[in-house]
Amino acid sequence: MTVRYNTILVAVDGSDESKRALRKAMVLAKDHGAKLLLAHIIETLTTAAPGPGSQxxxxxxxxxxxxxxxxxxxxxxxxxxxxxxxxxxxxxxxVKIAKDVAKKYHVNLIVTGAAGLNAVEKFLIGSVSQHITRHAACDVLVVRSETEDK
Structure with a gap:
């Protein structure tokens, strides 16, 4: 049985790891003739302007x-x-990648880097890739960094 992906979502944040995930997602999208979704979610807790109740x-x-x-x-x-x-x-x-975006666009593969920009969040509450792997309803490919490859 051959698996064909129609819609591939790659989570990008500008980090080297997400660029590596993007390169793998591009290869997969070409090989499968799939739509490629480039998703960036701005974390409002860390980027919101100061002020009471500001989003x-x-x-x-x-x-x-x-x-x-x-x-x-x-x-x-x-x-x-x-x-x-x-x-x-x-x-x-x-949450947005694993649940909202993947569902809205009928994604059947999510590609994400093993680690991204937010080391503090990873330390405190776990990485984005770990959460996506646990909660996504579709396949997930976690792309390792070059140092993890060795």
């Missing part, structure tokens, strides 16, 4: 995320992926 994100955080997604989309298209969509959302990355 507003600093404008530079939005701008950086938009530019990163645009750059990754251009890279994927240059590498031959024909169907690429950018997704920018707000909230908890681990």
């Amino acid at each position: 507003a994100v600093f404008p530079e955080v939005d701008e950086k995320a938009i530019n990163m997604l645009k750059e990754y989309k251009e890279l994927a298209e240059k590498e031959g992926v024909t169907d690429v969509k950018e997704i920018l959302d707000y909230g908890s990355p681990k």
